[in-house]
Amino acid sequence: MKPLMEVKNLKKYYQISSREGNKKQTLKAVDDVSFNIMKGEILGVVGESGCGKSTLGKTVLRLHEKTEGEVLYGGRDLFSLHHKEMTELRKSIQMVFQDPFSSLNPRKKVSSLIGQPLRIHNAGSPGEINGMIEDIMNEVGINPMYKNRFPHQFSGGQRQRIGIARALALNPEFVVCDEAVSALDVSVQAQILNLLQDLREKHDLTYMFIAHDLAVVEYISTRIVVMYLGKIIEVAEKDELVNNHTHPYTKALFNAFPLTDPHKRAEKKKIVMGDVPSPVNPPAGCHFHPRCPYAKAVCKEQYPPLKEVAPGHMSACWLNE
Ligand code: SF4
Numbered sequence: 001m002k003p004l005m006e007v008k009n010l011k012k013y014y015q016i017s018s019r020e021g022n023k024k025q026t027l028k029a030v031d032d033v034s035f036n037i038m039k040g041e042i043l044g045v046v047g048e049s050g051c052g053k054s055t056l057g058k059t060v061l062r063l064h065e066k067t068e069g070e071v072l073y074g075g076r077d078l079f080s081l082h083h084k085e086m087t088e089l090r091k092s093i094q095m096v097f098q099d100p101f102s103s104l105n106p107r108k109k110v111s112s113l114i115g116q117p118l119r120i121h122n123a124g125s126p127g128e129i130n131g132m133i134e135d136i137m138n139e140v141g142i143n144p145m146y147k148n149r150f151p152h153q154f155s156g157g158q159r160q161r162i163g164i165a166r167a168l169a170l171n172p173e174f175v176v177c178d179e180a181v182s183a184l185d186v187s188v189q190a191q192i193l194n195l196l197q198d199l200r201e202k203h204d205l206t207y208m209f210i211a212h213d214l215a216v217v218e219y220i221s222t223r224i225v226v227m228y229l230g231k232i233i234e235v236a237e238k239d240e241l242v243n244n245h246t247h248p249y250t251k252a253l254f255n256a257f258p259l260t261d262p263h264k265r266a267e268k269k270k271i272v273m274g275d276v277p278s279p280v281n282p283p284a285g286c287h288f289h290p291r292c293p294y295a296k297a298v299c300k301e302q303y304p305p306l307k308e309v310a311p312g313h314m315s316a317c318w319l320n321e
Helices: 053-060 083-089 110-120 126-139 156-168 186-203 214-220 238-244 248-256 262-266
Strands: 005-017 024-037 042-046 068-073 093-096 174-178 206-211 223-228 231-237 307-310 313-315
Touching: 005 053, 024 053, 024 068, 024 231, 042 053, 042 214, 053 174, 053 206, 093 156, 110 126, 110 156, 126 156, 156 186, 186 206, 186 214, 206 214, 223 238, 223 248, 231 238, 231 248, 238 313
Parallel strands: 042 206, 042 223, 093 174, 174 206
Antiparallel strands: 005 024, 005 068, 223 231, 231 313, 307 313
16 A cells, blocks of 8 residues: 655754854754555554654644655645646645644634635635535534634534635545643543544544643554654554663653553653753754663764664664664
């Protein structure tokens, strides 16, 4: 089966000014990342804040331009498409944003917010678009009789349902969910995750699901990518990653989020010992070595290659050698 999306050696760098302001520095938000997404799968992307996962999500949708590399969608390189072709493709690739409180224009009615992509893409007559808005509101569990209300008249969970309706209005096939439940209470998170799963089955959707919360990623994903300082350090099918993870950083993530104990999960503890180093000036060799209890001499000098440690299971660590 051909992948729906192929990401090849993708880099997204930013030039930023140093604190002193006298020289430019390079922030490597996404650094030489390659992976495929198969149709119908839910690829979870997990890592601490600042690891580059949100930049990755936006770059694979070409909401950011790349620095280097390729993103093939259905075999076509997204970055070689002209404006008109990209606008057409946007119907198929959509994003659900983290914060339903700020991603919805507070001055627009719900009907206008959900209908905007339909109108931009001339999806039908005003009457037909009105029918589509009501259908999608029903699907995400918002009564269409509230379509003339404004975002502030809804709860956080309802606002995220409206955000999902807006993303799904054009019937896409691939959706990036960027921290889509992070701003919600745990009980509401479960409802939104279940809604996303129901919609995936009904509409044959493929998701890239980005979150810092390992429990959320474990709940919804079929395969999981772990990122650290702009790089993929481990990737495997969900059950394989949960039961047989090999990378010390993944181990630290699992130790910090005991998934079966919701009380411990809620503890706001630092997820791994020590602070995340700056992506502007990452440590030489394996970027995790200053925090890694297993670091050896080679770890401080050479970056470990991403190697297959079991079928479909890749890990970047010198301990695999
Ligand atoms: Fe730790 Fe070395 Fe493996 Fe990096 S390569 S995770 S420092 S053991």
